[in-house]
Amino acid sequence: MNYWLMKSEPDVFSFEDLKKRPKQTEPWNGVRNYQARNFMRDSMKEGDIILFYHSSCEIPGVAGLAKVSSAPYPDSTQFDKKSEYFDPKATKEVPRWFLVDVTFHQDLKHHVPLSDLKTCKDLEAMRLLQPGNRLSILPVTHEEFIVIKKLGSN
DNA sequence: GCCAACGTTGGC
DNA sequence: GCCAACGTTGGC
Numbered sequence: 675m676n677y678w679l680m681k682s683e684p685d686v687f688s689f690e691d692l693k694k695r696p697k698q699t700e701p702w703n704g705v706r707n708y709q710a711r712n713f714m715r716d717s718m719k720e721g722d723i724i725l726f727y728h729s730s731c732e733i734p735g736v737a738g739l740a741k742v743s744s745a746p747y748p749d750s751t752q753f754d755k756k757s758e759y760f761d762p763k764a765t766k767e768v769p770r771w772f773l774v775d776v777t778f779h780q781d782l783k784h785h786v787p788l789s790d791l792k793t794c795k796d797l798e799a800m801r802l803l804q805p806g807n808r809l810s811i812l813p814v815t816h817e818e819f820i821v822i823k824k825l826g827s828n
Numbered sequence: 829g830c831c832a833a834c835g836t837t838g839g840c
Numbered sequence: 841g842c843c844a845a846c847g848t849t850g851g852c
Contacts, residue, residue: 681850683850708835729850731850756835775841788851792851806832807851808833810849
């Protein structure tokens, strides 16, 4: 099993929003970065655990736990002319963008703010904390996951 | 709102 | 295939 961190702007779609969705599940559409797409298309497996991260907000950080709940499949918004995610170069025969479904998994006792991640010795090597990182989907090691879950459970 | 980092685009 | 211009991300 693999662990991931997925960023979302809570003003657009928050961890609480995910919990309120039918079946507490949401297709992770709108990713338009090749590296992030490759993680979803090539490496994610149903049942993988996700750190649901809130970005571009007052207190950025990990908001809760989710899980991957589907195999990868084409992002339908790439074919939708009315969507802001429409991609004229994508076709149904050769889709360019793929996604997985994301389902609520577990609440943490409290959010784990980015500032706490930064001061945690055990997380120094975490990809999220490396300078210049902007990827919206990042792999997380098992060790990092354990540390962050503990931070959110104290 | 600023700005650094960095991905993408397109002319050559 | 290079690289300048431009756009986006995201913390602060």
